[in-house]
Amino acid sequence: MRLVASLALLLTLVAPAHLPAQGADDSRPASTNVRGAPYPRVHPDGRVTFQLSAPHARSVIMNPGGGDNGLGPALTMQRGEDGVWTGTTAPAVPGLHYYWFLVDSVRVNDPGSETFFGWGRQSSAVDVPDPNGDFYAARDVPHGEVRERWYRSETTGDWRQAYVYTPAAYDDDPDRRYPVLYLQHGAGEDGRGWVKQGRMNLIMDNLIAEGRAEPMIVVMETGYATAAASGQGGAAAPGGEQGPPPNAFPELVIEDLIPMIDSIYRTLPDRENRAMAGLSMGGGQTMQITLSNLDRFAWIGAFSGAFGQNPDPATAYGGVFADPDRMNRDVRLLYFSAGTEEPRFHEHAVAITAWLQDAGFENVVLFESPGTSHEWQTWRRSLRDFVPRLFRR
Amino acid sequence: MRLVASLALLLTLVAPAHLPAQGADDSRPASTNVRGAPYPRVHPDGRVTFQLSAPHARSVIMNPGGGDNGLGPALTMQRGEDGVWTGTTAPAVPGLHYYWFLVDSVRVNDPGSETFFGWGRQSSAVDVPDPNGDFYAARDVPHGEVRERWYRSETTGDWRQAYVYTPAAYDDDPDRRYPVLYLQHGAGEDGRGWVKQGRMNLIMDNLIAEGRAEPMIVVMETGYATAAASGQGGAAAPGGEQGPPPNAFPELVIEDLIPMIDSIYRTLPDRENRAMAGLSMGGGQTMQITLSNLDRFAWIGAFSGAFGQNPDPATAYGGVFADPDRMNRDVRLLYFSAGTEEPRFHEHAVAITAWLQDAGFENVVLFESPGTSHEWQTWRRSLRDFVPRLFRR
Numbered sequence: 001m002r003l004v005a006s007l008a009l010l011l012t013l014v015a016p017a018h019l020p021a022q023g024a025d026d027s028r029p030a031s032t033n034v035r036g037a038p039y040p041r042v043h044p045d046g047r048v049t050f051q052l053s054a055p056h057a058r059s060v061i062m063n064p065g066g067g068d069n070g071l072g073p074a075l076t077m078q079r080g081e082d083g084v085w086t087g088t089t090a091p092a093v094p095g096l097h098y099y100w101f102l103v104d105s106v107r108v109n110d111p112g113s114e115t116f117f118g119w120g121r122q123s124s125a126v127d128v129p130d131p132n133g134d135f136y137a138a139r140d141v142p143h144g145e146v147r148e149r150w151y152r153s154e155t156t157g158d159w160r161q162a163y164v165y166t167p168a169a170y171d172d173d174p175d176r177r178y179p180v181l182y183l184q185h186g187a188g189e190d191g192r193g194w195v196k197q198g199r200m201n202l203i204m205d206n207l208i209a210e211g212r213a214e215p216m217i218v219v220m221e222t223g224y225a226t227a228a229a230s231g232q233g234g235a236a237a238p239g240g241e242q243g244p245p246p247n248a249f250p251e252l253v254i255e256d257l258i259p260m261i262d263s264i265y266r267t268l269p270d271r272e273n274r275a276m277a278g279l280s281m282g283g284g285q286t287m288q289i290t291l292s293n294l295d296r297f298a299w300i301g302a303f304s305g306a307f308g309q310n311p312d313p314a315t316a317y318g319g320v321f322a323d324p325d326r327m328n329r330d331v332r333l334l335y336f337s338a339g340t341e342e343p344r345f346h347e348h349a350v351a352i353t354a355w356l357q358d359a360g361f362e363n364v365v366l367f368e369s370p371g372t373s374h375e376w377q378t379w380r381r382s383l384r385d386f387v388p389r390l391f392r393r
Numbered sequence: 394m395r396l397v398a399s400l401a402l403l404l405t406l407v408a409p410a411h412l413p414a415q416g417a418d419d420s421r422p423a424s425t426n427v428r429g430a431p432y433p434r435v436h437p438d439g440r441v442t443f444q445l446s447a448p449h450a451r452s453v454i455m456n457p458g459g460g461d462n463g464l465g466p467a468l469t470m471q472r473g474e475d476g477v478w479t480g481t482t483a484p485a486v487p488g489l490h491y492y493w494f495l496v497d498s499v500r501v502n503d504p505g506s507e508t509f510f511g512w513g514r515q516s517s518a519v520d521v522p523d524p525n526g527d528f529y530a531a532r533d534v535p536h537g538e539v540r541e542r543w544y545r546s547e548t549t550g551d552w553r554q555a556y557v558y559t560p561a562a563y564d565d566d567p568d569r570r571y572p573v574l575y576l577q578h579g580a581g582e583d584g585r586g587w588v589k590q591g592r593m594n595l596i597m598d599n600l601i602a603e604g605r606a607e608p609m610i611v612v613m614e615t616g617y618a619t620a621a622a623s624g625q626g627g628a629a630a631p632g633g634e635q636g637p638p639p640n641a642f643p644e645l646v647i648e649d650l651i652p653m654i655d656s657i658y659r660t661l662p663d664r665e666n667r668a669m670a671g672l673s674m675g676g677g678q679t680m681q682i683t684l685s686n687l688d689r690f691a692w693i694g695a696f697s698g699a700f701g702q703n704p705d706p707a708t709a710y711g712g713v714f715a716d717p718d719r720m721n722r723d724v725r726l727l728y729f730s731a732g733t734e735e736p737r738f739h740e741h742a743v744a745i746t747a748w749l750q751d752a753g754f755e756n757v758v759l760f761e762s763p764g765t766s767h768e769w770q771t772w773r774r775s776l777r778d779f780v781p782r783l784f785r786r
Contacts, residue, residue, distance in 0.1 A: 034514055035583070035617060056497040058449075104449040108501045115508045115515040121427055122508040122515065138543060138552040145557075147538040150531060150594070159531040164538075171657075174567035190428070201543070224428060264564075 030113070032096065032127045037112030040126050046091035048126055050075070050101075052110065055083025057103050062087055065098025065119055068342055068373040070128070077101075093341070094130030095377025096197050098123045116197050120188040125197065130377065134206075135384050136199040141209035142168030146201050151260045155252040157228030162257065163191050164265065165201055165218035167208055177266045179273035179391045180217045182253065183383075184282025186305075191222040194383075197376045203383050214391045219261055223278070223285055225249045250289045258296065275390050277301030277335070279379045280345075291317040294330045299390050301335040303382040304345045304374055306352060313355050324360040333389055335365045337382040339372035365389065423506070425489065425520045430505035433519050439484035441519055443468070443494075445503065448476025450496045455480055458491025458512055461735055461766040463521070470494075486734070487523030488770025489590050491516045509590050513581040518590065523770065527599075528777050529592040534602035535561030539594050544653045548645040550621030555650065556584050557658065558594055558611035560601055570659045572666035572784040573610045575646065576776075577675025579698075584615040587776075590769045596776050607784045612654055616671070616678055618642045643682045651689065668783050670694030670728070672772045673738075684710040687723045692783050694728040696775040697738045697767055699745060706748050717753040726782055728758045730775040732765035758782065 027041035027049060039051040048071065050062045060079070064071040070093025077087035098118050101108045109115060113124035147164045167178065183200065185193035194200040200218065207213035227248040262269040274297050278286040283302030290297040313321045321327065327334075334356065338349040346368065353366040367385045372378040420434035420442060432444040441464065443455045453472070457464040463486025470480035491511050494501045502508060506517035540557045560571065576593065578586035587593040593611065600606035620641035655662040667690050671679040676695030683690040706714045714720065720727075727749065731742040739761065746759040760778045765771040 034510070035615075036513070052499075054497075054499045056451075057499065103496065103499055103501075104447075106445075106447045106450065106496055106501065107504065108496075108499065109508075109515065111500065111514045113515075115502075117427070120429070121504045122502065122506075138545075140545065143543040145540040145542055147540045148588070148594070149538055150536045150598075152531075152533065171564075171567075174564075195541070201541075205543075222428075 030126045031129075032114050032116075032125055033112050034114055039112045040110065042126070042128055043088075046094065046128050047088050048092055048128065049086065049088040050077065050099075050110070051084060051086045051112075052077070052101055052103070052108075053082075053084045054103050057085070059102075059104060060085040061102040062089075063100050063102050063107075065100070065123060065125075066374065068375075069097050069099070070095060070341075070373055070375055070377070071097045071099060071126070074102075092126075092128045093372060093375075093377070094128050094133065095372060095375055095380070096125050096127045097375060098125045100124055117190045117192055118188055118197070136202050136206070136380050138202055139206055139209075141205055143205050144168045144170065144201060144208075146195050149260075149264070151256070153225070153252055153256040155227055155248050155256050156225050160221070161191065162261070163195060163220040164261070165195075165204055165220075166265070167215035167217070168205065169215060170217075170266075174266075177268045178215060178217045179275070180219060180261060180265075180267050181299075181387070181390060182219050182221075182257075182274070182276040182286075184223050184276075184278030184285055185220070186278075186280035186282055190224075191220045194218075194220050198380055198383065200380075200383060203380060204387065207384065207387055213387045216387075216391065217261070217265055217267060219257070221249075221253070221257055223247075223249050223282055225252045227251070249285060250292070253289055254293060254296070271296050271298045271330075272332070273391060275299030275301070275333075277303065277383075277386060278305075279303040279382070280305040280374065287317060291320045294320075294326075298330065298332045299335075300331060300333060301337075301382070301386045302349075303337045303379050303386075304339065304342060304349075306336060306348070313352055313359075321356065321359065321361075328360075328362045331363055333363050333365065334361065335367070335386055335389065337367035337369065337378070337385070339369040339374065339378035341371055341373040342378070345374060423519045424522075425507050425509075425518055426505050427507055432505045433503065435519070435521055436481075436484075439487065439521050440481050441485055441521065442479065442481040443470065443492075443503070444477060444479050444505075445470070445494055445496070445501075446475075446477045447496050450478070452495075452497060453478040454495040455482075456493050456495050456500075458493070458516060458518075459767065461768075462490050462492070463488060463734075463766055463768055463770070464490045464492060464519070467495075485521045486765060486768075486770070487521050487526065488765060488768055488773070489518050489520045490768065491518045493517055510583045510585055511581055511590070529595045529599070529773050531595055532599055532602075534598055536598050537561045537563065537594060537601075539588050542653075542657070544649070546618070546645055546649040548620055548641050548649050549618050553614070553618075554584065555654070556588060556613040557654070558588075558597060558613075559658070560608035560610070561598065562608060563610075563659075567659075570661045571608060571610045572668070573612060573654060573658075573660050574692075574780070574783060575612050575614075575650075575667070575669040575679075577613070577616050577669075577671030577678055579671075579673035579675055583617075584613045587611075587613045591773055591776065593773075593776060596773060597780065600777065600780055606780045609780075609784065610654070610658055610660060612650070614642075614646070614650055616640075616642050616675055618645045620644070642678060643685070646682055647686060647689070664689050664691045664723075665725070666784060668692030668694070668726075670696065670776075670779060671698075672696040672775070673698040673767065680710060684713045687713075687719075691723065691725045692728075693724060693726060694730075694775070694779045695742075696730045696772050696779075697732065697735060697742075699729060699741070706745060706752075714749065714752065714754075721753075721755045724756055726756050726758065727754065728760070728779055728782070730760035730762065730771070730778070732762040732767065732771035734764055734766040735771070738767060 115122035283305035508515035676698035
């Protein structure tokens, strides 16, 4: 017989490169790195050191994802003799920051980083530890699950994935039913963001274990949908003048997503047990969907974003805010948040809260995240503050 | 009061770029693209057209992931006047192919592609349709879930994620228990590969819906583990002569993973209801783990890889193959597979099967995937062929 010895090498049970977890300078590989990648490294004071091998490049820049990104301004990296480019930021704001390299102006992911869907593509990101970040750490508490649920949407005519957090005890008592929070990402992100960037499952696990939040189901979907009817018609329209079709996500939530969730999971399917929240664009979508469907939702949260194309609460959302009595009867929570370092969103959240409270609205809450900008640390903190307020009687 | 009108633009419910799904040349964006990305495009004959904007680059090469990759050889792309580089392959083998761009020799992901963890990093990939690929398509059948399960490993001393497929009816009957398949990825990949690259959940859904496979739980973990005891000691050892610690994955499977799965999920926790399979490196790990623990496993599969550092079956795995009687009593299935276009793995699978059959082993099965190489299409087909053989009496 003939066996192939060269297979041995290929099939060796490879252990990954074993690199020191802590360097001579006390920096450590970021928690967001892929297994074994030494860079980026985070220093105890929050500085971040980046590295990329690009021997033939003329310039390498570390580009933070967004102007108000907590990593600071774009960082011009320095070439070493070995063609490896290195750069270190000033101390960064805690939390997860998108970034990429510009190598001779081509946008390049960092091979050392896990990827996170943001900015309409898979991007690199680095998570800078927060001294008060224990609320999103994996702790020795009962853990829920995040379930990838495939379902067919009649609205879009295709198969989609929802991500469904079920609390730790979900499978223990087959008779118990749970309230549901629908939780949305921001523009350029997708249904995976709240788990992967936001660590929402750990935040929920910790809050529930501490008795600070009701056990609940959390549903995350991708906030973009093209109606089946518009299909591929947009581009085929006469003269090419037809723009992109409107986002059919609100219709999808009402017609497809909620019925599917209520049919498959043990939900409490009434309005008093259904909440929706979202960040940035997802906050606007939350306001749009919930305020048009107050027979379905009683708890509403907008993190760093709410008012869409009409920033005047007197006339926004079909004038729903003209009737404080109805709102006070139907809405158990109307929640706004922002980071103090995202001035436009922060000013907006403060102003809308004041306007509503002055107009006689009850159940209006403002949360401000100190020192954070239009980024996931604002939204992790918002979720931690928001969730304990839900489904309380 | 003061509301900020400039928010309107930021919060607009953005519909993604609406691009023609089908071009004048009948090519279509790959199913593996991120939402709205027009490239890469797959032609009806399997050719793939790649595109990247890199105005200042001196050369752009599309580099398939691996020498026997079904995309063919590395492709030198051509620069257009607008600085956009384009190239088209010859007709590609069906299935999912890793690739990346080399931009002046820097390895760059395609911003149009979703990312897939392979080659030790997040890589681009393109899925070329298979005319016979209906078995991994999302069809109108009951769908199971893939659950992300966090658990603490005593072996490694840290928190890990297992990915657990539960069949469609799992939550319907709280008294029913299921057999379990442990399913491993290859070198440089991780526990997400079988779902994301392999579409195993759709393969399982379809087989179960057709009545061709027993409903079962499938557990996927990352096949790399560093024992807590070795910890960070590797680098700190005197003289720096200590190599990387051995992979503690086999210990983790036996001591941590199986007990956790059997305690949390409704499993049938005996050897007759426990299988393990893996691809490439994961096939070697499967043989190593199952053959040392025949009190725990009765069904064994090695896809494109099996024999690790000792390719001689007469002495491999502690000489377990010296005792055909015991093997015939304990092992209900010993399954080998390979693609016909991965010659070394194919020859190995053919040879080992023949050797075992000649030596009097029963329950030995060989599956050959026509026309595919050391790639996911081989392993998707292997899974489809393997799973219906499990847990049958």
